[in-house]
Amino acid sequence: MLSARETLASEGDAADFAALIQVGHLKLTRSAPDGTEVIVRYMGPGDPFAAIAVLPNARFPVTATAVSPLRVLVWAAEDMRALSDAFPRLKTNLMSAMSGHMTGALTRMQELTSDRVPQRVARALVRLAHDSGERTPQGWRIVHPITRQELADLTGTSLFTVSRLVAAWESDGLLRTSRGAMTVVDPPALEEAAAAAE
Amino acid sequence: MLSARETLASEGDAADFAALIQVGHLKLTRSAPDGTEVIVRYMGPGDPFAAIAVLPNARFPVTATAVSPLRVLVWAAEDMRALSDAFPRLKTNLMSAMSGHMTGALTRMQELTSDRVPQRVARALVRLAHDSGERTPQGWRIVHPITRQELADLTGTSLFTVSRLVAAWESDGLLRTSRGAMTVVDPPALEEAAAAAE
DNA sequence: GCGCGTAGTTGCGCCAGCGCAACGACGGCC
DNA sequence: GGCCGTCGTTGCGCTGGCGCAACTACGCGC
Secondary structure (H helix, E strand, O other): OEOOOOEEEOOOOEOOEEEEEEEOOEEEEEEOOOOOEEEEEEEOOOOEEOHHHHOOOOEOOOEEEEOOOEEEEEEEHHHHHHHHHHOHHHHHHHHHHHHHHHHHHHHHHHHHHHOOHHHHHHHHHHHHHHHHEEEEOOEEEEOOOOOHHHHHHHHOOOHHHHHHHHHHHHHOOOEEEEOOEEEEOOHHHHHHHHHHOO | OEOOOOEEEOOOOEOOEEEEEEEOOEEEEEEOOOOOEEEEEEEOOOOEEOHHHHOOOOEOOOEEEEOOOEEEEEEEHHHHHHHHHHOHHHHHHHHHHHHHHHHHHHHHHHHHHHOOHHHHHHHHHHHHHHHHEEEEOOEEEEOOOOOHHHHHHHHOOOHHHHHHHHHHHHHOOOEEEEOOEEEEOOHHHHHHHHHHOO
């Protein structure tokens, strides 16, 4: 059990356990020496954390922080190794998960190099709405708290730029926001609007 | 056997084989709809390609192009699966390789969001010199051909900016270049110079 | 219900880096 | 050894987005 803002694992620490999220959401980050923080991705209920723990002498490549009250199931790394040796399918599945994350990271890299800021922010919002959104009468509400700063860390831009973009989209009716919460009214329209501004 | 510029595998194709580089170098890329290309990384002799082939129904996440004449050993995906089931250590090693690439991708993401262009280019050069460089009297020579455009695709910037940076560093004696080839005279000094310009 | 900490907004100036264009220089090939 | 394609250079103008500052608006805790 962790409350929001507590950290489950820190970048560089020995990966001596793996976990499965039961309730709540995690934010995976990396921080640069100069203080800037990159958000790698968000995870929610049912997502496995630290597949890497099956590898000997592994270290966490990211810091995991709870963004909402969190309940997780935890396994010791050595048990994970024993299990994954006993059940090859488990290891294959973990590998498959890693491969998925890899693909995601490559896509992000590509967006960072070839898309302009508005597109990246719009895509990030659409992805969040899709992955951790719930249907409401107003649109897809992102179920965990998210600030302008976090959206900036997720897209490699600044708090200010995000604020301006979000304000513009909200006045166009594509988005609804309140302190720490966001609802995407119409994902495809949002993405299209960001592309059109190009 | 492939000659330079031929492609070994294309992004999106079914990953029905894996390979091990014996001689030559590969460039892994992803291309965006608008034509821009991102270079994911370079690989050389001894590096395994397409660990992903052990997963059922996998597709290549990148395009692999030879940058110099290439000789590879090839295994059919089904044989890889059989082997990796028979030898759990093999699967663990492949997973370990994937995890290394993941870490690399995360680092690249971080640099793209938090570093300025000169730093990124300098780091890319240092990394290339380290990973695929050979010691010469003048410094570390990157053993495979590399153009300004490729350096730009690797760092998310433009051909022009790279050209200017490289010209400046060369006149400072930190770098030696000729058409398609680069030699880093003193890697730490180069990185420092890029940081100082900040 | 008051105060304080955190989140969000907005105006303004600035500059890194992009995008041409036009040109120069290799070097491979027949 | 001459030609042509690719690679690299450099000058110039423009602008997206950053960075600060100063301010406003929530909302939690006591």
